Amino acid sequence: MFLKKKTTAFTKDYSEQIEKLKQEIDTAEAIVVGAGAGISTSAGMDYGGERFEKYFSDFRKKYGITDMYSGGFYPYDTLEEYWAWWSRHILINRYEASIGKPFKDLLEILKGKDYFVLTTNVDHQFQLAGFDKKRLFYTQGDYGLWQCSRPCHDKTYDNEAAVRQMAEEQKDMKIPMKLIPKCPVCGTPMTMNLRCDMTFVQDEGWYKASDRYKEFLQRNRGLYILFLELGVGANTPGIIKYPFWQMTWKEPKAVYACINYGEAFCPQEIENRAVCINADIGQILEKIADQKNN
Structure with missing residues (x-):
């Protein structure tokens, strides 16, 4: 046109x-x-530079991640690491911003x-x-929502309480295994409700x-x-x-x-x-x- x-x-x-x-x-x-x-x-919500260094310098040193955007796509070895990243990311960009x-x-x-x-x-x-x-x-999508990673159903879940607990209890860039969120329907691990592939709910x-x-x-x-x-x-x-x-x-x-x-x-x-x-x-x-x- x-x-x-x-x-x-x-x-x-x-x-x-x-x-x-x-x-x-x-x-x-x-x-x-x-x-x-x-x-x-x-508005100051930069995903790189000083703000990234302030909150994610440990992830940069260990994984070579250089900004918050790419950190969300990093193939972490375990879900404990994945949710350590994401709980911190959600906390500073959604709940404490x-x-x-x-x-x-x-x-x-x-x-x-x-x-x-x-x-x-x-x-x-x-x-x-x-x-x-x-x-x-x-x-x-919304940083404040989770969904089934499969996904087995079209419903999302508020995550504030769980995110705050993950952020508080994480150590050495890992959360306790007991805090890994699971789908209440099928038991599959949850994931972010963000449109990045065909599984977006x-x-x-x-x-x-x-x-x-x-x-x-x-x-x-x-x-x-x-x-x-x-x-x-x-x-x-x-x-x-x-x-x-x-x-x-x-x-x-x-x-x-x-x-x-x-x-x-x-x-x-x-x-x-x-x-x-x-x-x-x-x-x-x-x-x-x-x-x-x-």
Whole structure:
């Protein structure tokens, strides 16, 4: 359909683009937010560097792991090691993480608007910031949920109490064998409810959120919709980026906006209805939120 040639739509002085985006937010009849890892990174939840070294230096020294993302895919020899990694990872990124300011600023910006959030993030930041759960669709899972690794059934399980116990009792990068979670139905070891292969469980909550997202899009067809993309990279463009481009192209009143440091672009076919800002997401959202309150 298009996408053969990328085109950027920003200047070095992006103050004009910020003002244009603010106007689009103010006048839009509905806003669909598509959020990727970039907004969490902007909030300080970096998976590498000093933050990784602070919490996982022992895993780096033993296994050569260099960041939290790759550590989740490492082929540990035992489940005791696997869950030592994951319990620590979940604890710092889900249960002990503070609310990122970009999320709070975004909520302030959307106040009074008819909005919906589609996200590939799994860190629960939107709900921590106070977003309405019924306006959220976490497509790729949640750090706070486990599932059967087989999987023998389509149900997920909250893991906070078990994660905290694992993190507290682990020694030498291993948890006690007795803490390895097992499926209550078939006895198979549990695993993370994260979309990384064909075993990902889409539970009842996932389907309800999917239906609410579809209903939101259907209800707002033909209206002045702003598709606001925040920090979506190239890993899964088919979930947010490409659909946003296509829906903007099909809807004559729709506008596409993108804030993404180093990856702010759009197809030429929608350039006249696009706002692309190549800058830190948190800085831009803070400016817009401040302008709204002044």
